[in-house]
Amino acid sequence: MNKDLPGVELHTHLEGSITPKRLIALADRHGQPGLPANCLNKEGTAYVFDGFQGFLDLFRKVTLLLKTPADFHELALDLGKTLYDDGVGYAEISLSYGVMLMRNLDPLAIQQALSDAAHQVHETHGVRMRWLPDAVRQLGVDQGWHAFEAAARAGRSLGVVGFGLGGDETTGPARNFARLFADVKAEGLGVSIHAGEAPARGPAAAESVRQAVEDCGAQRIGHGLGAVADPRVMALLKARNIFVELCPGSNLRTGALESLADHPLQDFLAAKIPCGLNPDDRSLFGLDRKGELERARQELDLREDQIMMMDEWAREATFSFLGEG
DSSP: OOTTOOEEEEEEESGGGOOHHHHHHHHHHTTOTTGGGGTBOTTSSSBOOOHHHHHHHHHHHHHTTOOSHHHHHHHHHHHHHHHHHTTEEEEEEEEEHHHHHHTTOOHHHHHHHHHHHHHHHHHHHOOEEEEEEEEEGGGOHHHHHHHHHHHHHHOGGGTBOEEEEESOGGGSOGGGGHHHHHHHHHTTOEEEEEESOOGGGTHHHHHHHHHHHHTTOOSEEEEOGGGGGOHHHHHHHHHTTOEEEEOHHHHHHHTSSSSGGGOOHHHHHHTTOOEEEOOBSHHHHTOOHHHHHHHHHHHSOOOHHHHHHHHHHHHHHOSSOTTOO
């Protein structure tokens, strides 16, 4: 691992890393110059949206401009430079194969372009980028199978190290995908599932986390806020050494939390449940790793020894080997 780039990032979305500048360039390229005005502030420097559903709508609009392998290649190069500037030496980056298939894009051609970009980023910046394709929960189980089959075809030779489940968890229980994720694990890929992102759902949010772990075999949970409502689910995460990909800034932006002070980071740390801080959709939210750590220091009483512990947990939770080429 590059000692000059110690950060390990395990919850960041490729599509959510489109900078406003890149969005404008893609819109011009694909004959949709008016689209950025529906996504950005008047200055064209930051994204705007209202609440979680507003964010999902923004995500949909932005991904409409990703049409070719070259688009994804350029986006990955942008992200690689951003990771370098943010002190991140290793990242496992989610990308929505479910959306690609819905739009009749070829995930294999795109993954080849991403693999090429990852090699270029490593040579230029020393950053290692690996890939975590995912299914979209609201698109259903059948579409999830198609997304996984495409990920398996790409395989580790193109940098695919895991498979995930994203989207709106209120549209269906994680257990619907249990057989799919049994095959994911049989393929030798890691499993990360978004669950418990909306703590306002109460017991349903905690149950979503439980199903992701017990029914689908998740080794990592994205967000996981709902777990703190149920001591049994917290005990389950601890007993199975499940890494929770915490994203406080993201939760604040989507309205999952009313204030950063409400984030249960210290609950996870006190319970010694492996966890780490991540920017999620870093460009759409205007977040980065350094900023997340600083805000957690200021508002969540995060100590330096806890940061060191989270860094170690993150290294241990990767689906790849940090020392590989």
